[in-house]
Amino acid sequence: MLVLIVSAAFGCDDAVFRTLAAPPIPKSGKSSVTGDSTIDGARVIGARFTMVSDVPVSGWRGALSNPERQDDWVPERFGYDLVEKVDDTHMYLQVNVGFLFGAVQIRRQLVAELASQATGSRFVTCWRRVNPDPYKAGLAGMVSDATWQDPSAGWWSVEPFGSGTVVGYQWWTLAAGLPTAVVKFGATQTLPDLMDAFEAQARSLAKAG
Numbered sequence: 001m002l003v004l005i006v007s008a009a010f011g012c013d014d015a016v017f018r019t020l021a022a023p024p025i026p027k028s029g030k031s032s033v034t035g036d037s038t039i040d041g042a043r044v045i046g047a048r049f050t051m052v053s054d055v056p057v058s059g060w061r062g063a064l065s066n067p068e069r070q071d072d073w074v075p076e077r078f079g080y081d082l083v084e085k086v087d088d089t090h091m092y093l094q095v096n097v098g099f100l101f102g103a104v105q106i107r108r109q110l111v112a113e114l115a116s117q118a119t120g121s122r123f124v125t126c127w128r129r130v131n132p133d134p135y136k137a138g139l140a141g142m143v144s145d146a147t148w149q150d151p152s153a154g155w156w157s158v159e160p161f162g163s164g165t166v167v168g169y170q171w172w173t174l175a176a177g178l179p180t181a182v183v184k185f186g187a188t189q190t191l192p193d194l195m196d197a198f199e200a201q202a203r204s205l206a207k208a209g
Contacts, residue, residue, distance in 0.1 A: 012117050012126040017155045019172050020048040025161070028052070030192050034184040036175065042151070045180050046172025047187035053165045053199055057123055059206030060158040060165060063198050064125045067091055067114065073201055078194050084142060086135050089114055094144055097190070110149035111135045126155035150174035169195055
């Protein structure tokens with residue numbers, strides 16, 4: 001059992017969001033780390049990225065603060081099939097992600113607990129998978145036949161850097177039963193483009209004022 005990720009309350013500074021060392025801040029493009037870690041004796045795999053953006057914190061905050069709408073503008077290839085609000089702090093998601101040109105297809109559904117915090121000019125938003133059983137009655141008609149996601153978590157962090165911002169992204173999941181090498185490779189090929197999609201939305205929101 002992953003005790004840290006089933007505790008009653010959590011925040012974006014919890015240890016579950018520090019499973020991989022932060023990549024160095026790149027001069028351009030994205031710096032990344034993929035790897036293995038251990039939480040409460042269980043092996044997890046994940047990816048962590050850092051990028052420099054010309055979009056202010058306010059634009060990024062707008063893009064990251066409404067997860068229920070993200071499936072409206074995140075490109076379909078990233079597998080956001082359905083994102084629905086369960087209550088003020090939980091979302092239901094259906095994800096269908098293909099790696100190696102679709103040769104490896106990972107279909108999952110999950111209920112995620114969400115949190116966000118602002119410390120000075122830094123904004124962080126995070127999520128972790130929770131036991132879906134207490135929420136299934138309220139998800140009638142939405143639950144699919146996809147496998148329920150194993151323990152997993154992720155976060156975004158945005159803070160001023162030079163004339164723009166430095167943006168961090170991390171995602172991890174329980175490694176058991178997954179093709180680890182494929183997932184690591186697929187993450188490095190897929191997630192940088194996902195960050196670009198979020199940056200484009202953040203830029204659009206910043207221009208709209």
